[in-house]
Amino acid sequence: MEPHNTIDIDKLNKPYFVWFEENWTHDDVLHQHNKGQLVYVESGFQYITIEERIYLLPQNHAVWIPPNTIHKTNSHSERIKLMIMFAEVDQKKSFYREVNVFSVPPVLREMIKYAEKWSKLLDTRTDETLFLQALFNELPHFVEQSLKLHICLPRDKRLAKVIEYLHDHYREEFKINELSDIAMLSSRTLERIFKKETGLTLSKYQQMLKIIKSLELLSSDYMTISETAYEVGYKSVQAYTRSFQTVLQFRPSDFIKNIK
Template identity: 45%
Template sequence: MQNANSKCNLIEQENGFLNDSIEKEAYIWYEENWLHDDHEHQHQRAQLTFVQEGYQYFHINDKIYLVPQNHVIWVPSSQKHKITSEAETVKLMVSLFKNVPKDDFYSTTHVFPVPSVLKEMILYATKWNKETEKNIEQEAFMNALLISLPNFCNENVALQIPLPSDKRLLEVCHFINLNFHQNESIEELAEIANLSTRSLQRIFKKETGISVKKYVQLIKILKSIELIDSHQFTLSEIAYQVGYKSLSAFTSSYQAIMNAKPRISKKISF
């Protein structure tokens, strides 16, 4: 992994705070094979990341956000975050903005699929990849993209993985994450937490905002996205690997989370 303080022309000053000396309002950083580290950081610029290929996890506060292929994530200014991924190849485009409009949208994290118009705008902007000199056309174009974002946002909150603070629940989550291919009963999960089934369900819902059953479903689908990205298995094989008894059951569950049917896309080549 490249050192985090060299990413996107940002230089680490202290305690994970990254800054730059670029005067332009917005600049672009595109890489076809993005490398990762486990380095939490923050920067004054707001960030829009488009995942063209692969997938990316953003760890922010008490949530992990999955950003699959053809999705974007908006990260507000000065928000601490770190990124991870097990994808074989990750192609990302990061847009960094010095100033943003005074609107509630820009002060919170959002993950949403990229509609065709926004995708074409983002790909067009790669013509300015890593350019640091001022450019009138780029400034006007990136400002138009920026102020249009709230209109494009159709947020998928299912891509947010909640993390409880209760250690007993963390043990349950850890077990589910490692054994997503199994279908443990609520009684077995309650035993891991040393809680009654009723207490487990009540405390889990209170801390995470979702039920244990929903969390299990979410983890299965997130793991299936990783397997789909590997291009090594058919959808039927993936369905069984993440614990579904049939392709139809997996497809139904996937569609409920992702608002689209699962499919194995062709790898992007240039």
């Protein structure tokens, strides 16, 4: 994630760098950094594309992006408050080589907020280094219950219009013959290629889209669980809750409690 063009993160001669913004703006451009980075969403919601997977960061969630990992960001939130911490890490440890999206527990949340006082500090300070070294040493323990919520972008160009259609019409029940016409493939071929490219069936992919969109709505505080369920295309709150639990292993009400 490239905050702005005013600071070249890779040229900074310090092991850690903190960047906080009240109203974050960024370019939707693929890039990478020598350092790993922890991205924490204090308010709003953030979409991040990492190595052809789209991840969602709701409020009070974070993602660890390994060093030299190609990624880009985009957000539909009107205002977003982000804290980003860049860090030199031991890449021999498997944790630091993997993408992790997770709910931020209270202790880590307070540590991140405390680190705000070093935001955009270009000079190396001992107190900053020692504090952030402790934070990143403990980070693997904080993310043991990682939220594995992402969807894969297919590389096969024949699926591009199908993906676009599903994203634009996720509320509606799709008809396989209509998608086949869009892709100019037989139904059987479309389903086979789609599963191979995304790891999901067409129906499971649509389910993920519905749940991801619902997390976005629940994070906004503008809609109740019931209103969200109908907004993303479920015919009942019960059906939405079952689907939500199937994907995330916890209930919508648990998610709301966690982001408050």
